[in-house]
Amino acid sequence: MKKKAEWPRRLRSQEWYGGTSRDVIYHRGWMKNQGYPHDLFDGRPVIGILNTWSDMTPCNGHLRELAEKVKAGVWEAGGFPMEVPVFSASENTFRPTAMMYRNLAALAVEEAIRAQPMDGCVLLVGCDKTTPSLIMGAASVDLPSIVVTGGPMLNGYFRGERVGSGTHLWKFSEMVKAGEMTQAEFLEAEASMSRSSGTCNTMGTASTMASMAEALGMALSGNAAIPGVDSRRKVMAQLTGRRIVQMVKDDLTPSDIMTKHAFENAIRTNAAIGGSTNAVIHLLAMAGRVGIDLTLDDWDRCGRDVPTIVNLMPSGKYLMEEFFYAGGLPVVLKRLGEAGLLHKDAITVSGETVWDEVKDVVNWNEDVILPAEKALTQSGGIVVLRGNLAPKGAVLKPSAASPHLLTHRGRAVVFENIDDYKAKINDDNLDIDETCIMVMKNCGPKGYPGMAEVGNMGLPPKVLKKGITDMVRISDARMSGTAYGTVILHTSPEAAVGGPLAVVRNGDFIEVDVPNRRIHLDISEEEMARRLAAWQPNHDLPTSGYAWLHQQHVQGADTGADLDFLKGCRGNAVGKDSH
Numbered sequence: 112m113k114k115k116a117e118w119p120r121r122l123r124s125q126e127w128y129g130g131t132s133r134d135v136i137y138h139r140g141w142m143k144n145q146g147y148p149h150d151l152f153d154g155r156p157v158i159g160i161l162n163t164w165s166d167m168t169p170c171n172g173h174l175r176e177l178a179e180k181v182k183a184g185v186w187e188a189g190g191f192p193m194e195v196p197v198f199s200a201s202e203n204t205f206r207p208t209a210m211m212y213r214n215l216a217a218l219a220v221e222e223a224i225r226a227q228p229m230d231g232c233v234l235l236v237g238c239d240k241t242t243p244s245l246i247m248g249a250a251s252v253d254l255p256s257i258v259v260t261g262g263p264m265l266n267g268y269f270r271g272e273r274v275g276s277g278t279h280l281w282k283f284s285e286m287v288k289a290g291e292m293t294q295a296e297f298l299e300a301e302a303s304m305s306r307s308s309g310t311c312n313t314m315g316t317a318s319t320m321a322s323m324a325e326a327l328g329m330a331l332s333g334n335a336a337i338p339g340v341d342s343r344r345k346v347m348a349q350l351t352g353r354r355i356v357q358m359v360k361d362d363l364t365p366s367d368i369m370t371k372h373a374f375e376n377a378i379r380t381n382a383a384i385g386g387s388t389n390a391v392i393h394l395l396a397m398a399g400r401v402g403i404d405l406t407l408d409d410w411d412r413c414g415r416d417v418p419t420i421v422n423l424m425p426s427g428k429y430l431m432e433e434f435f436y437a438g439g440l441p442v443v444l445k446r447l448g449e450a451g452l453l454h455k456d457a458i459t460v461s462g463e464t465v466w467d468e469v470k471d472v473v474n475w476n477e478d479v480i481l482p483a484e485k486a487l488t489q490s491g492g493i494v495v496l497r498g499n500l501a502p503k504g505a506v507l508k509p510s511a512a513s514p515h516l517l518t519h520r521g522r523a524v525v526f527e528n529i530d531d532y533k534a535k536i537n538d539d540n541l542d543i544d545e546t547c548i549m550v551m552k553n554c555g556p557k558g559y560p561g562m563a564e565v566g567n568m569g570l571p572p573k574v575l576k577k578g579i580t581d582m583v584r585i586s587d588a589r590m591s592g593t594a595y596g597t598v599i600l601h602t603s604p605e606a607a608v609g610g611p612l613a614v615v616r617n618g619d620f621i622e623v624d625v626p627n628r629r630i631h632l633d634i635s636e637e638e639m640a641r642r643l644a645a646w647q648p649n650h651d652l653p654t655s656g657y658a659w660l661h662q663q664h665v666q667g668a669d670t671g672a673d674l675d676f677l678k679g680c681r682g683n684a685v686g687k688d689s690h
Contacts, residue, residue: 112458113367115360115362116362121154122157123229124157127139129154138228139152152191155189155190156355156359157191157229158185158192158233158356159223159224159227159231159233160178160181160182160194160232160235160352161195161220161223161232161233161235161249162174162175162178162194162197163197163236163241163245165199165201167201168203169203169238169305170201170238170261170310170311170317171201171238173308174235176345177235177344177345178194180346180348181233181259181349183352184350184353184354185356187349188352188354188356189356190352190356192352195227197216197219197245198216199216199238199241200244202239202564207559207561208561208562208563208564209240210561210563210589210672211562211661213240213243214244214665214673214677215657216240216241216244216248217247217251218248218674218677219248220245220247221248221249221677224248225252229254230255231254231356231359232254232255232257232355233256233257233259233351233352234246234249234256235259235348236258237260237262237317239310239317239320242258242320242393243320245258246258246324246397247400247677250365250366250400253365253366254364255361255362256355256364256365257330257331257354257358257460258329258330258334259330259331259347259351260310260321260334261309262336262339262340262344263311263312263317263338263430263431264305264309264310264312265306265312265432266312266433267303267304267312267430269299269300269303273428273430274300274303275312275313275424275425277313277591277593278313278424281567281593281594284297285569285570288570288572288575289576289578290576307338308339309338309339309340310339311431312431312432313430313431313592314421314425314426315387315425315592315593316387316389316591317592318336319381319389320387320389320390321335322335322380323380323381323393326376326381326465327373327374327377327397328369328373328376328457328458329369329460330351331347331350331461332440332468333439333440334347334351336435336439337435338431338432341435357462358460363458365401368459369398370403370457371403371405372454374394374409375413375454378394378410378493381492381493382491383417383419383420383421383447384423384443385419385487385511387508388493388507388601389589389592390493391407391410391493391506391601392589392672393671394671395407395669395670396671396672397671398671399671399677400673408495410495410506411493411494411495416490417452417490418487418489418491419491420480420482420491421434421479421481422478422479422480423479424593425511426488426510426511426595427487433476434479434480436475436476438473438480441468441472442472442473442474444468444469446474446480448465453465488510493508494628495628496599496623496628496629497628497630498631499636499639500615501602501603501610501612502610503669504601504603504669505585505599505601505602505630506599506600506601507597507599507600511598512581512597516582516583519548519583520620520622520623521583522547522618522620523550523615523617523619523620523621524541524550525552525615525619526549526551526552528552528558529551529559529563529588532551532568536569537571537572538571539573541571543571544574545577545582548583549583549584550586551585551588552586552587552607552612552615553605553606553650554587555587555667555668556665556666557605557650558606558607560653560658560661561661562588562589565588566590566598566599567584567591567594567596567598568584570582581596583597583623584598585612585630586599586602587603587606587607587610587668599630601669603667603668605668609643614646615632619634620633661674
């Protein structure tokens with residue numbers, strides 16, 4: 112365990128606020144127009160509350176209220192809180208996809224911290240990309256930082272049925288196409304999908320990343336599952352405000368917490384909760400920011416033998432509200448520890464080990480957090496497939512897949528991009544049946560651009576009307592964490608850079624063998640070489656702005672899709688005065 116730093120000591124914020132020079136008076140004097148007394152600048156920890164609130168990020172719409180609770184905690188602990196608005200990439204609103212802006216948000220957060228007089232940071236997050244982007248930015252600067260999430264929405268209900276955000280959107284949409292639900296009923300169901308403040312109430316990407324933050328040790332124990340409108344969410348925010356002040360005094364930083372063991376804990380946790388495939392790409396990027404060598408092989412190695420024990424949509428039947436009442440993530444971590452699947456000595460933002468925090472918790476509902484022998488799937492970790500179609504890997508979430516499709520050979524039905532898919536999928540003349548494999552290209556980090564959540568392609572109506580609800584689907588895209596199905600994602604290298612996916616043709620046969628981690632395009636090596644040699648890119652290239660920067664510098668999904676000039680840039684947090 113890291114030795115605590117000496118206290119008191121001169122903090123970073125005193126480069127701006129400490130002393131009597133002209134430059135210090137310039138910084139400090141302007142701050143006083145907000146009514147701050149002079150003694151607040153006496154060297155106490157200045158805490159930046161990095162708030163991703165936005166009217167256009169509905170999942171984070173209640174974060175200003177939580178920020179006030181964080182401030183109260185900072186004041187109580189003797190710190191000086193400063194709320195700072197930061198880039199908020201909304202999954203619900205951003206086009207072409209919020210993922211395209213995750214790295215921009217991380218860069219903006221990194222520079223907001225580095226350029227301003229913060230000694231520690233509270234990362235106030237919720238919607239999918241806000242959590243990884245703020246952790247990435249804070250990790251790059253490596254000042255003491257702690258996460259508090261906005262929490263999930265309350266359960267939705269429609270005609271007596273639990274409605275999971277996202278999950279039921281996909282389900283009801285398919286039912287409309289199959290003639291099992293009217294458009295009027297779909298619109299009626301809309302009102303039941305989002306009935307309180309908070310993020311998705313399924314184990315989608317937002318809840319997954321909240322769980323990843325807690326499993327990594329970057330949030331206080333119990334943070335992930337508290338509903339957004341529960342009073343205990345406000346208590347968590349206030350306790351987080353108190354804790355960050357002590358973290359600054361102790362100099363407990365992200366690099367102390369986000370170790371290789373912490374990432375392995377998070378990977379196993381993701382398997383146990385049936386977490387989103389998006390966690391793969393985000394944890395790889397976060398690890399890169401602290402210089403941890405995390406790879407797709409680590410995902411397969413650590414997650415392969417972990418059962419999925421959290422019975423939540425889209426893999427199971429309950430929602431985050433029940434997960435919280437059952438005991439939340441601490442119960443899952445305790446189960447992992449008891450099974451020998453947890454690095455118990457990993458340090459957390461509390462200053463204690465993860466095991467010290469969870470060893471005495473109780474599971475209050477074993478239908479929500481299942482015993483291992485009743486797991487949804489005994490091998491719940493993210494599966495990494497490799498072969499001539501994905502030399503650098505592709506991923507699949509087995510807990511959301513159909514068991515009978517995990518070993519399958521089928522004829523490829525190819526869509527060159529998302530627009531091609533939309534133009535063809537509803538055509539009754541499309542040559543496709545349930546034995547085929549749907550393939551979509553040019554939707555990866557460079558191709559879309561940004562790698563949108565379009566990998567869970569809806570099935571054609573002609574198949575849905577037979578009562579078929581799943582087919583094998585392969586793409587270089589991502590999938591919403593709320594979605595389900597036998598969907599193979601993140602195929603690398605992506606089509607837009609000339610990966611093998613780019614040369615798949617209608618009528619080719621593809622073999623998927625999940626038990627043996629294999630994905631294979633059934634053509635000869637010579638034919639593959641001929642096709643790749645003849646390939647020419649056919650996706651649009653941006654010519655200016657951030658889209659151009661992203662296109663030029665984004666890396667592949669297999670390494671986290673970060674910008675190539677941002678990995679490993681940790682440190683250098685003390686700003687230089689330019690006045």
